[in-house]
Amino acid sequence: MKKLTTALVAAALALPSLGFANTAFVPPTPEIAGKAYYLLDYNSQQVLAARDPDARIEPASLTKLMTAYLTFKALKEKRLSLEQTLTVSQRGWKTEGSRMFLDPKVPAKVDDLIKGMIVQSGNDACVTLAEAIAGSEDVFGQLMTQQAQKLGMKNTQFKNATGLPHEGHYTTVHDLGILAAALIRDYPEFYPIYSMKSFTYNNIKQPNRNLLLYRDPNVDGMKTGYTDSAGYNMVTSSHRDGRRVISVVVGTASPKRARWKAPSC
Numbered sequence: 208m209k210k211l212t213t214a215l216v217a218a219a220l221a222l223p224s225l226g227f228a229n230t231a232f233v234p235p236t237p238e239i240a241g242k243a244y245y246l247l248d249y250n251s252q253q254v255l256a257a258r259d260p261d262a263r264i265e266p267a268s269l270t271k272l273m274t275a276y277l278t279f280k281a282l283k284e285k286r287l288s289l290e291q292t293l294t295v296s297q298r299g300w301k302t303e304g305s306r307m308f309l310d311p312k313v314p315a316k317v318d319d320l321i322k323g324m325i326v327q328s329g330n331d332a333c334v335t336l337a338e339a340i341a342g343s344e345d346v347f348g349q350l351m352t353q354q355a356q357k358l359g360m361k362n363t364q365f366k367n368a369t370g371l372p373h374e375g376h377y378t379t380v381h382d383l384g385i386l387a388a389a390l391i392r393d394y395p396e397f398y399p400i401y402s403m404k405s406f407t408y409n410n411i412k413q414p415n416r417n418l419l420l421y422r423d424p425n426v427d428g429m430k431t432g433y434t435d436s437a438g439y440n441m442v443t444s445s446h447r448d449g450r451r452v453i454s455v456v457v458g459t460a461s462p463k464r465a466r467w468k469a470p471s472c
Contacts, residue, residue: 242438242458245380249388249444249451260381261362264457267432267440268305269378270370271324272386273351274333278321279394280354281340289318298344299334304371305416306331308409319408321397326406327413328431330369337368344368348376355382358389372436380455387429387442387453401428401444419443429453 243259254260281287292314300311307323309315309331315323317339323332337347344367351365360382366373391398404421405414419426425445432440440457 243380245384245455247384247453263377265437266378267434267437268370269432274368291317295335302330304330322406326415333368383455
């Protein structure tokens with residue numbers, strides 16, 4: 208997965224500027240072991256490469272991009288504040304999967320919950336934020352779907368804030384590209400959190416699961432995801448010489464399996 212994403216983005220960043228879309232070089236279709244992928248030039252919004260962009264897929268933890276979007280929206284609308292403290296519910300505390308290890312007896316700042324959600328992929332943080340914003344995770348899922356529709360994500364439905372497997376919880380790589388671009392565009396003040404390489408909470412230091420942050424200086428976000436049913440998923444944003452490229456790759460059997468030789472350019 209990571210070798211594929213690195214090659215895919217490196218080739219895209221090496222392409223000439225897309226100021227004139229009709230003369231822009233579009234790379235040939237990569238051969239990968241994933242289910243679908245999508246490569247987007249952020250500034251021009253031109254699709255550089257894609258495979259099955261509108262096929263429904265399980266987003267896994269890529270779901271948290273929308274959880275973050277709605278959290279940032281609540282902050283902007285002053286329905287939350289970074290210094291506000293929230294207490295994880297029993298439901299949130301018992302949520303399976305990755306965690307930031309919240310303590311039900313110790314309230315956590317929204318600022319820490321955001322970092323726990325983004326850097327540590329904490330499901331407990333996601334549920335806590337969802338319940339604070341919408342009253343319940345179920346209602347939050349409805350808000351997520353409504354926001355997706357507003358952003359132009361036409362083939363997306365969310366059922367929870369974490370991305371854990373749930374019937375009727377789906378999206379596409381095309382829609383994830385839209386979401387990633389919207390998050391960067393609408394909330395640039397929060398985007399640097401995605402480049403944090405680690406975060407410590409409750410005396411537990413966890414690394415960012417996006418290992419490309421350590422391997423590629425052009426990569427400055429965004430999110431990884433995995434479940435047994437979804438496979439390995441990744442949304443990556445890379446920036447070089449004033450140009451930003453967003454890549455979405457989903458459904459690989461392992462993070463090392465996918466391969467692509469970048470074309471000469």
